[in-house]
Structures are given as structure tokens and as C-alpha cells.
Amino acid sequence: MTDSAPRPASRPDPASAPEPPSGPAPGRGEGLGVFDKALLDRCISCGFCLPACPTYSLTRQEPSSPRGRITLMRALESGDLAPDDPTLAEESSFCLGCRACETVCPAGVEYGRLLEQWRDHQWQGRDRPLIARLLMAVVSRPWLLRLQGLVRRHARDRRAARGRRLAHGEREQAVSLMLGCVERGLYPSVSRAVRELRPEVTVPSGQGCCGALHAHNGDSAAGAEMARALGERLPGTVVTTSGGCAAHLAHHLGRDRVRELSDYLERTGHRPAGRVTVGGRPARVALQDSCHLRNGLGVTRPPRELVAAVADYVELPGAGDCCGAAGTYAMLRPDDSRAVLDPKLEALRKLDVDYVVAVNPGCLRQLRQGLRRTRSRTKAVHLAELLAMAARSEPEGEPDPEPDPGQGTVAGPAEG
Amino acid sequence: MHTHAETDPAGRRAGDPAGSPPGDLAGDLAAIVGRDHVRTDDGALAAYARDATPLFHARPQAVVLPGCTEEVAAVLRYATERGVPVVPRGAGSNLCAATVPLRGGIVMVLTRLDRILEVSPAELLARVQPGVTTTALADAAAREGLLYAPDPGSRTVSTVGGNVATCAGGLRGLKYGVTRNHVLGLEAVLPTGEVVRTGGRLWKDVAGYDLTRLLTGSEGTLAVITEATVALLPAPEETGTGVAYFDSLADASRAVAAVIADGIVPATLEFLDRKCVSAVEEFAGLGLRRDAGALLLFGDDGSRRTVAGTLARIGEVCQGAGALEVTLAEDVARADALLAARRCSLPALSRLGSLTILEDATVPRHRLAEMVDRIDETADRHDLRIATFGHAGDGNLHPTCVLDPDDGEGAERAHRAFAEIFAAAIALDGTITGEHGVGAAKLPYLADRIGDDQVALLRRIKKAFDPAGILNPGKLGS
Numbered sequence: 059m060t061d062s063a064p065r066p067a068s069r070p071d072p073a074s075a076p077e078p079p080s081g082p083a084p085g086r087g088e089g090l091g092v093f094d095k096a097l098l099d100r101c102i103s104c105g106f107c108l109p110a111c112p113t114y115s116l117t118r119q120e121p122s123s124p125r126g127r128i129t130l131m132r133a134l135e136s137g138d139l140a141p142d143d144p145t146l147a148e149e150s151s152f153c154l155g156c157r158a159c160e161t162v163c164p165a166g167v168e169y170g171r172l173l174e175q176w177r178d179h180q181w182q183g184r185d186r187p188l189i190a191r192l193l194m195a196v197v198s199r200p201w202l203l204r205l206q207g208l209v210r211r212h213a214r215d216r217r218a219a220r221g222r223r224l225a226h227g228e229r230e231q232a233v234s235l236m237l238g239c240v241e242r243g244l245y246p247s248v249s250r251a252v253r254e255l256r257p258e259v260t261v262p263s264g265q266g267c268c269g270a271l272h273a274h275n276g277d278s279a280a281g282a283e284m285a286r287a288l289g290e291r292l293p294g295t296v297v298t299t300s301g302g303c304a305a306h307l308a309h310h311l312g313r314d315r316v317r318e319l320s321d322y323l324e325r326t327g328h329r330p331a332g333r334v335t336v337g338g339r340p341a342r343v344a345l346q347d348s349c350h351l352r353n354g355l356g357v358t359r360p361p362r363e364l365v366a367a368v369a370d371y372v373e374l375p376g377a378g379d380c381c382g383a384a385g386t387y388a389m390l391r392p393d394d395s396r397a398v399l400d401p402k403l404e405a406l407r408k409l410d411v412d413y414v415v416a417v418n419p420g421c422l423r424q425l426r427q428g429l430r431r432t433r434s435r436t437k438a439v440h441l442a443e444l445l446a447m448a449a450r451s452e453p454e455g456e457p458d459p460e461p462d463p464g465q466g467t468v469a470g471p472a473e474g
Numbered sequence: 475m476h477t478h479a480e481t482d483p484a485g486r487r488a489g490d491p492a493g494s495p496p497g498d499l500a501g502d503l504a505a506i507v508g509r510d511h512v513r514t515d516d517g518a519l520a521a522y523a524r525d526a527t528p529l530f531h532a533r534p535q536a537v538v539l540p541g542c543t544e545e546v547a548a549v550l551r552y553a554t555e556r557g558v559p560v561v562p563r564g565a566g567s568n569l570c571a572a573t574v575p576l577r578g579g580i581v582m583v584l585t586r587l588d589r590i591l592e593v594s595p596a597e598l599l600a601r602v603q604p605g606v607t608t609t610a611l612a613d614a615a616a617r618e619g620l621l622y623a624p625d626p627g628s629r630t631v632s633t634v635g636g637n638v639a640t641c642a643g644g645l646r647g648l649k650y651g652v653t654r655n656h657v658l659g660l661e662a663v664l665p666t667g668e669v670v671r672t673g674g675r676l677w678k679d680v681a682g683y684d685l686t687r688l689l690t691g692s693e694g695t696l697a698v699i700t701e702a703t704v705a706l707l708p709a710p711e712e713t714g715t716g717v718a719y720f721d722s723l724a725d726a727s728r729a730v731a732a733v734i735a736d737g738i739v740p741a742t743l744e745f746l747d748r749k750c751v752s753a754v755e756e757f758a759g760l761g762l763r764r765d766a767g768a769l770l771l772f773g774d775d776g777s778r779r780t781v782a783g784t785l786a787r788i789g790e791v792c793q794g795a796g797a798l799e800v801t802l803a804e805d806v807a808r809a810d811a812l813l814a815a816r817r818c819s820l821p822a823l824s825r826l827g828s829l830t831i832l833e834d835a836t837v838p839r840h841r842l843a844e845m846v847d848r849i850d851e852t853a854d855r856h857d858l859r860i861a862t863f864g865h866a867g868d869g870n871l872h873p874t875c876v877l878d879p880d881d882g883e884g885a886e887r888a889h890r891a892f893a894e895i896f897a898a899a900i901a902l903d904g905t906i907t908g909e910h911g912v913g914a915a916k917l918p919y920l921a922d923r924i925g926d927d928q929v930a931l932l933r934r935i936k937k938a939f940d941p942a943g944i945l946n947p948g949k950l951g952s
Contacts, residue, residue: 099828099879104526104821105567105631109607118585118605119513119539120566126521133520145517164757164818166825 089135092179093172098135100167101128107159107169112380112398113152121149124159124169131176141179150180151187152394154387155274156349156380170354174278181276189389190275197239197267198284204264207242213249215261232294233322235259238303239267241419248299248419251446252319256328262292270306274385285310297322299442301348301418302385305355318351319442320417324360330367332451334413334444341412343444344374346402346425348418352378361417361441368448374414375405383424399428406436415441499558503538503580506548511586513537522563522581523574526628528829529885530571530914534561534581541586543661543669543700550698551667553580554942560665561946562694564605564636567628569820569832570913572640572693576948582698584635590614591701599658599675601703604635608642611704620706623650626909627817635699641691643909645813648867649741649774650707652909654690661701662689665940675703688935693911694946696939710775714785715742715809716802718792719766723747723850723862726768727843729795730866733772734839736791740784742773743867744816749876750863753822758815766798770866771816773809819863820874826859827876831888834916835899836870836908848898849873856891858884870908896922912950920950 089095107124108114120126127149133139134146150173157170181190196202213235233256241248252259268288273281289296289311296316298304304318317325334341343365351357358378365371382388382398406414406429414429414436416422425438439447500514513519514536523533535558540546553560559579566573575581587603590611594600595618602611608622608629615622626632626642636642638660643652650656659673673679673686689697720726726745733743746754746769755762762769770792774784789800803809815822824830837845846862849871853860864871873895875888896906896919906912906919921929929951936943936951943952 100824102526102528102821102824102828102830103524105565105628106818106821108565108567109609109630118588119518119537119583121513121518121521129521129524130517133517139516139520143515143517145515149517164754164821164824165828166757 090137090141090179091135093131093135093175095135097168097172097175098128098132100165101125102165103129104165106162106164107167110158110162112154112156112158112382113394116394116397121145122152124163124167127153127176128167128169128172131172134176134179147180147185150176151390154349154380154382154384154398156384157353158349158378158380161353170350174273174281177274177276178278179276186276187386187390190271190386193386194272194275194277194280197271198280200264200266203237203239203242203267207237207246210243210246211250212237212242212246213253213261214263215253229293233259234292234294234296235261236268236288236292236296236298236300236303236307237261237265238298238300238419239271240423241299245419245422245440248440248442251440251442252297252299254446255442255449256323256326259297260293265291268298268303268307269310270303271385273306281306282310289315295322299417299419299440301351301355301357302420305350308355313355318348318355318357318417320361320364321355321357323364323445328364330364330445330448332368332448334369334448336412341369342372342410343369343413343415344372344406344409344411345377345415345417345441346374346381346421347378348416348421349380349384351417361415364441364445365415368445369413372409372411374402374409374411376402381421381424381428383418383420385420388420388424395424396428399424403428403432403434407432407434409436411436413444414438415444417441497556499536499580502552503536503549506552507538507540507545511539511541522566522583525563525566525568525571525573527569527571527574527913527915528831530574530576532574532576532578534575535578537581537583539583539586543663546582546584546663546698546700547667547669549580549582550663550665550944553944554665554667557942558944559947560698560944562635562639562698564633564639565607565628565631567631568636568640568911568913569834570640570907570911570915572911572913572946572949574914576914579944579947584633584698584700587635587700593618593620593706595620597675598706598708599703600706601701602634603701604633604638604699606634608632608634608637615706616709618706619709621709622656622704622706624653624656627820629817634702634704638690638699638702639692639694640911641909643865643868643870645744645773645816645865646741647865647870647909648743649739654687656705657686657690657702658705659703660686660689660699662697662699664697665942665945669700670697673703677705691911693913693950695936695950695952696945698945710777710781712778712781713741713773713775713806713809714781714802715771715773715812716785716789716800717762717812718770718772718789718797718800719763720768720770720792720795720797722767723846724843725796726770727846727866729770729792729797730842731840732795733788733791734867736787738784738787738791740772740774740788740867742771742813744771744864745769745866746771746816746819746863747861749826749859749861750819750823750874753825753861754815754819756825757818757822758811760811760815762815763799770797771812773813816863820872823861823874823876826861827878827881829877829879829881829885830874831877831885831892832872832874832910833892833895834870834872834907834910835895835904836868837899837902837904839867839869841902841904842866842869842871845869845871845899845902845904848902849895852891852894852898856887858888858891860891865908868908869904893919914949917949 114123269281269284308316382395588605625644932951
């Protein structure tokens with residue numbers, strides 16, 4: 059080798075032991091302790107996640123990609139970036155948390171968990187967005203949840219309401235419908251539809267929030283505690299109509315105890331009855347995946363098969379891409395949320411379907427608002443509503459969507 | 475000389491005076507490309523301090539994302555006047571630290587230039603901006619019934635500009651060659667701001683030195699590529715894929731030699747050792763056998779009859795060479811899944827240890843088995859876990875050392891081992907890098923491969939293109 063060939067400044071050199079590229083630097087202790095080191099170490103920065111990331115596709119800038127954000131997390135952990143660095147604050151909030159990156163990551167990086175840890179750091183106390191604080195306060199108060207549910211007439215269950223104690227065997231066999239703190243207020247017809255479809259599902263009273271909202275908004279400890287508490291209150295298998303709640307609960311209660319509705323129906327061999335028709339012809343129906351259902355739990359086939367059983371199923375191009383609802387995101391970052399939604403509205407316009415089905419209340423709200431804004435003829439309905447509509451088998455089956463209470467109510471977040 | 479060329483940003487911390495832009499770099503760049511397309515915040519500088527290469531890390535002083543050729547030219551003129559280094563970057567998926575700004579300066583990100591300008595079935599070519607991903611180009615070609623042949627493993631991420639700058643290879647190299655075999659012409663901006671168009675839309679054109687080929691693989695040291703015209707082929711009627719298992723990688727290597735000796739040049743001949751198969755299987759869950767010593771993935775494309783014939787013949791040759799089992803993929807989906815699994819070998823391997831040091835030694839095909847043995851022997855001697863996969867058909871190996879992330883001492887041993895592996899490859903008439911590029915990672919070994927006279931020539935070429943030495947300094951020919 060020629061003597062003038064430069065030796066790269068950062069080539070690992072036993073003599074000078076320069077700073078490593080990632081993770082806590084040697085001699086600086088264990089780092090800041092924000093992140094679980096094993097999770098952070100997993101990423102090798104190959105960049106395979108870039109094409110999957112909705113925010114990277116908006117900006118084409120590395121800091122708003124999963125790989126770039128992990129580099130930022132490492133810089134925070136190692137002290138290369140100050141804990142109050144504005145880019146850290148911005149990027150931890152700009153991320154949708156959709157976890158699409160996890161499905162394409164050959165290295166198996168658990169990005170969703172890293173994001174929770176990151177937000178625990180970024181969104182402490184007053185640094186947490188006001189809207190998120192308000193919503194977290196609301197869902198932490200079961201009486202408030204119950205009140206809005208009662209006012210809006212979500213599904214109720216006299217057996218459970220009587221508070222009969224279940225025997226030990228019964229408890230394990232039980233199937234409990236989780237009401238969801240958003241859905242019971244915004245879309246109470248969804249839980250009623252579930253009861254119509256599957257009367258064996260009980261609706262225990264006194265349900266709290268599952269804690270997904272807390273976990274995704276900077277309080278993962280409370281989020282875990284709430285999930286465990288709800289798990290104790292709901293006997294047996296927990297069925298939820300929210301993909302986001304399902305993923306959060308499954309992480310804390312175990313995958314086998316938690317079933318999102320389509321997953322539950324599939325596993326219990328449900329055969330959807332009836333057909334949904336529009337003007338005498340079968341309805342054309344597309345599906346929008348719930349990010350956490352798809353990316354967190356890997357459930358994609360069951361909702362499609364259920365739709366296909368009662369209508370003409372049409373695959374929405376980009377059905378697996380985030381709709382921009384992303385829990386509190388649509389409220390915290392309305393402009394970015396719309397920018398993420400816009401290509402989907404355009405795809406729906408081209409598809410010109412009668413219905414688009416959501417499997418998560420946040421997605422339902424986001425799609426309804428977007429479709430209304432663009433004066434689309436396509437209606438957004440929850441899977442449970444579509445199936446109930448088919449079962450009622452009215453020739454001109456119209457969904458029974460509740461009038462959307464819109465922005466004025468406190469209810470709103472739904473983890474996608 | 476340039477003040478910034480002397481700074482070493484590797485160890486810089488946020489808030490260090492050296493980290494602040496010289497003069498008003500941010501303002502000057504914003505005047506060219508607009509405020510939204512310049513980043514000088516510490517977070518962005520940290521994010522652009524690295525690419526997909528482990529252990530290389532250096533912050534720039536600014537990141538600029540130009541939106542057109544004129545803006546690229548204006549930034550380069552500015553940088554040449556001020557002597558500020560400029561490192562062009564696409565998706566940052568390269569594996570040789572080619573886009574790490576070792577001397578600081580400006581990282582010029584070309585991802586905004588992401589338009590496919592033209593796909594011409596009549597002329598069998600496409601014209602694209604540099605930020606278009608390889609997959610986007612391939613898909614656009616496929617919609618016209620055409621094939622863009624180069625398919626580097628990172629194709630879903632990597633950009634065409636980056637592919638050209640590093641002369642990316644891929645899984646179809648054996649039959650179709652690599653990126654350089656498909657670039658017809660380039661538009662490029664010289665560091666001094668002139669826009670040149672090399673080559674064009676012609677397959678035959680000998681007017682002037684072949685600057686298109688010179689720029690292909692120049693790793694951003696000579697000019698910034700702002701447009702590429704690439705050759706397309708009629709899409710083959712059929713693509714088929716098969717899998718053969720062997721006791722060892724050396725056995726698989728001998729089967730590869732036998733296949734080629736039989737007069738077959740299939741599109742794809744890839745192999746993976748047991749460790750790689752295990753890691754890939756864990757991610758992809760394709761039902762691959764984990765008990766065999768090596769897997770050989772073979773594939774061909776063409777007319778239905780040709781493909782069936784080639785695959786059957788390869789199967790026979792593999793059986794004759796001692797294959798444990800040979801199976802053909804039943805359908806296109808299975809074939810695609812196998813190829814996709816092969817492409818993710820490197821990141822999947824990180825499941826064994828997240829510090830993966832990957833190399834790219836390449837030898838003539840008939841010496842593959844010998845090279846594989848040398849790698850194993852070197853790994854044992856240095857007490858390292860080296861998993862090997864690669865493009866067996868073109869002798870291109872990717873021995874990958876897997877370590878725990880904090881194993882600094884292991885990384886040193888790995889670098890000593892790889893120095894020996896490079897020397898072995900050169901001794902077998904091979905090279906230090908087949909397709910990943912030299913970058914910063916393999917620069918110390920470049921002279922061993924090409925000799926001092928050629929290194930000196932590279933320097934003179936570099937000087938002719940880049941008199942101020944601003945483009946990707948510290949890399950090829952600097």
C-alpha cells in the first residue's frame with residue numbers, strides 16, 4: 059500500500075480506540091439508560107426499512123426513516139445528542155408508530171418497543187403534547203368512559219351487568235368483548251354489531267382502557283399496568299374490535315389470550331351469513347389494514363376472507379400502508395396525518411368501491427373524515443358493522459353508522 | 475489546502491465549535507436550494523454520519539437535497555470556491571462506507587431527484603433521475619414488458635444513482651453482467667459546475683474516452699450523476715428457480731464449477747452456508763433445510779423450454795456433484811420468495827450477532843472451492859464466526875464475520891482476518907471487492923490489488939475532474 063493512502067479516521071484502531079459508530083461509547087458507562095440496549099443493538103443500518111416508512115416517503119430524509127431514527131436514538135443514548143435536542147423531539151413525534159418497518163426488517167428490530175421507550179423519554183411531564191395528556195386523563199377514569207358509553211348506547215350484556223361471579227372453569231372458557239375507550243363513545247354500533255353476530259360474547263362492565271394510548275404517548279409503564287389490570291377484569295379470551303388495542307394487549311397478556319375480531323371469528327370457524335348488496339348487485343368492498351394488527355400481530359388474511367364472504371372484495375392498493383390515524387397522531391399532527399392519508403384517498407377514488415372496511419376505530423374515524431372531506435361516495439364501516447349488515451340481509455343493506463360526533467367530543471384516540 | 479479537509483469530524487460532539495458551519499454554510503446553501511432542503515441541525519448531521527457500513531462514522535457540517543441539475547451544479551461551484559468537501563449520497567445502503575463524510579463538509583442527498591423520465595420499448599432503454607430506486611426502475615420497465623437486469627440485494631432501497639456510482643452487481647450477474655454493462659449514458663455535474671452528458675442512447679458510440687464507464691464505479695469522487703440512461707431487455711417469458719443442498723460450501727462450489735464447465739450460463743447461481751441458511755430461515759420461514767452444510771440457489775430465465783431444460787440439467791449436474799437433495803420451485807411466488815430470502819442474507823445474519831462485518835472478495839470461478847476453504851481456515855485461526863454467502867456463479871463471495879456489538883477486540887481480529895482473506899483472494903487471481911465498492915472500508919487494500927502505478931494514475935484522473943479535491947475526499951484516487 060502506498061504511504062499516502064489515507065487511513066480512514068474512524069477505522070477501528072486498537073491503539074487509539076476511537077468512538078464506535080453506535081451504542082454507548084466505551085468508558086462512558088452504560089449510556090443514558092433510555093433504551094433497552096439489546097433492542098437498540100439489533101439494527102445494523104442496512105436500510106431495508108426505508109421503502110416501508112410513510113414519513114420517509116414524505117420527506118426522503120434519513121432522520122425521518124426508521125434507520126435514521128434508530129441512529130438518533132443511539133445518539134441520544136450515547137450522549138452524542140443532547141437529551142433536549144429539537145430533532146429528537148420532532149422525529150419522535152413525527153413517527154406514526156405504524157411499525158411497517160418491522161415487517162420488512164430481516165434483522166428483527168422491534169422498532170415499536172424502541173419508539174415506546176423513546177417517547178417515555180421525550181414526552182415526560184410538560185413535554186407531552188397537551189391533547190395527549192388530556193386524552194390519557196380521560197381514559198384513565200373508568201366512570202367517564204362508562205358515562206360516554208351509556209350515553210351513546212354501546213353494547214350491554216345483562217348477564218355480565220348482573221355481576222354474576224363466574225366459576226373457575228367458566229372463567230377460562232369465557233369470551234369477553236373489550237369495549238375500547240374510543241369506540242364505545244364514537245362508534246357504539248360496532249360493539250352492538252359484535253353482540254348481534256356472536257351472542258356468546260359477554261360484555262363485562264367496569265372496563266377500563268387497555269393502556270395502548272399511554273404506551274404510545276410516553277408512559278409505557280402505565281400502559282403495561284393498565285393492560286394487566288384490564289386482563290384481570292376481563293375473563294377468558296379478550297376479543298377486541300380494535301387492531302391497535304389487540305396488539306398492545308397481546309404484548310402484555312400473551313398472544314393466545316387476545317383476539318382481534320376477525321382473528322376470533324376465523325379461529326372459531328365463523329361463517330358469515332347473508333350478502334351486502336347495493337342497488338341489487340353485490341357491494342364492492344375494500345379493506346384498510348390496521349397497522350398494529352398487520353405489523354404487530356401479522357393478521358391480514360382473516361378480515362379479507364370475511365369481507366369476501368359477504369361482498370365483492372377488492373384489494374385496495376397500499377391497504378397495508380398507514381392511513382395516518384395512528385392513535386393520537388391525527389390530532390397531534392393533523393397536517394402530516396392528512397399528507398399520509400391523501401394517497402389512500404386517491405387510491406380509493408380510483409377504486410370507486412361502495413365500502414371501505416376498517417378493523418380499528420381510529421382508522422374508521424380517519425377514513426370517514428377523509429372521505430367526507432373529499433365528498434366521496436365510498437362509505438367507511440367497521441368490519442363488525444359490515445358483517446352485521448350482511449346478516450340482516452336486507453336487499454338494500456345500508457350500514458348503520460352512527461353520525462360521526464366529529465371533533466367536538468373528547469373521545470377520539472384509537473391506536474391504529 | 476482546504477481548511478475542512480484537515481478537520482476530523484469523527485469524534486466531534488454536538489456543540490463543539492468545529493461542528494458549526496463555516497461562515498454561513500446553511501444560509502448559502504439555502505440560497506441555492508431553498509431553506510426546506512438544507513439541514514444543519516445536529517440530529518440530521520448525526521443521521522447522515524453513516525451509511526449501511528458498520529464502524530464508519532463521521533458527521534458532515536450540512537446536508538443538502540438539491541431538486542434539479544442546476545442546483546447540484548450551483549452547490550458544487552460553491553463548494554469548489556470555498557474548498558468544502560461534498561459527498562454525494564443516494565439511499566445510503568452501500569457496504570463500503572462510500573458515503574461516510576470522513577472529512578466533514580456537505581452530504582448531498584439526491585433522493586429528491588426521483589423521477590423516471592422515460593421508458594422506451596422502441597429503443598429498449600430508460601432514462602431516470604439518480605434518486606429512483608432500483609426496484610422502481612425495474613417495475614417501470616416490467617410494466618412495458620421489459621427487464622432492467624442489474625438486481626443488487628438492496629434493490630428495494632438502493633438508488634440507480636448509487637448503483638451506477640458503485641457499479642452495483644447482484645443476483646443476475648452471471649448471465650447479465652453488472653450495472654456497468656447496462657449504462658448507456660450519463661448526465662453528470664463536474665465539481666467545477668460544468669454539466670456533461672456522456673454516451674447517450676446508442677449501443678455503439680466510440681466518440682471520446684468511455685467516460686460513462688469511468689464514472690460508473692467512481693464512487694462519487696469524480697462527478698455527481700444527475701441522470702442515467704440504461705439499457706433494457708425484453709422481459710424473459712419465464713423465470714425458474716431451484717434449490718440444491720450440499721454437505722459443505724466447498725462441495726457446492728465444486729458443483730458450481732461443474733455447472734459452468736457443462737456449458738451452462740444460468741441467470742443465477744447463489745450459495746449460502748449453513749449459518750446463513752439458518753438465519754434466513756428464521757426470518758423468512760420458507761421451510762429451508764437447516765441440517766445441510768450449504769444451499770445452492772440456481773435460476774434461469776428465457777423461453778419456457780429453455781428454462782425447464784437448464785434447470786433440469788443443473789439439477790443433474792448437482793446430483794452428480796454429490797447434492798443431498800435437489801428441488802425446483804413449484805411456482806413464481808416460491809421462486810420470488812427464495813430470491814428475496816437470499817437478498818436479505820446479511821441483515822438476517824445479524825440475528826447471530828449484531829456487529830456484522832461483511833466483505834466482498836471475489837475469485838475466478840474455478841478457484842471458488844479453494845477460496846471457501848481459505849476463508850474457513852482463516853476464521854478458525856482467528857477464532858471468528860464467519861458465515862459465507864455469495865454469488866457463486868461469478869466467484870463473488872460475501873464472508874461475513876458476526877460479532878457481539880461491543881466486541882471491539884473481536885472486530886480487530888476480524889480486520890486482521892479479512893486482510894488475510896483479501897491477500898488470499900489476490901493470490902488466487904481475485905480481487906478485494908467484486909461489487910460493493912472500495913469506499914473508505916477497502917481503500918487500505920486498493921494498492922495491493924491494482925498496484926502503485928495504477929493508484930498514481932487514479933490520482934491524476936481524480937485531479938483532472940476535481941482540481942480542488944472536494945468530491946468525496948479520502949476515497950478512490952484522492
